[in-house]
Amino acid sequence: MFKRRIGPPPHEGGESAAVNSCPDIWELDSGDFAVIGFERTAQLLPHLPADAFVDPGEAIVVLPRSVLVKARENIPPE
Numbered sequence: 001m002f003k004r005r006i007g008p009p010p011h012e013g014g015e016s017a018a019v020n021s022c023p024d025i026w027e028l029d030s031g032d033f034a035v036i037g038f039e040r041t042a043q044l045l046p047h048l049p050a051d052a053f054v055d056p057g058e059a060i061v062v063l064p065r066s067v068l069v070k071a072r073e074n075i076p077p078e
């Protein structure tokens with residue numbers, strides 16, 4: 001199911017205290033991506049642009065910018 005981590009482990013580079021709060025990005029066997037981040041649906045939903053929706057079963061998840069920037073070179077082009 002989890003194929004590979006995209007970017008460095010969250011404990012490298014100070015993103016985590018090596019205990020909790022470990023934002024992470026994973027490529028799945030299906031080619032989709034799984035994101036471990038901070039669930040912020042309740043806080044951000046009222047501010048969502050009019051043309052964006054959060055359907056049942058979906059959530060707004062926030063990643064620290066540095067996590068995605070560090071992962072950029074490991075994201076496959078297609």
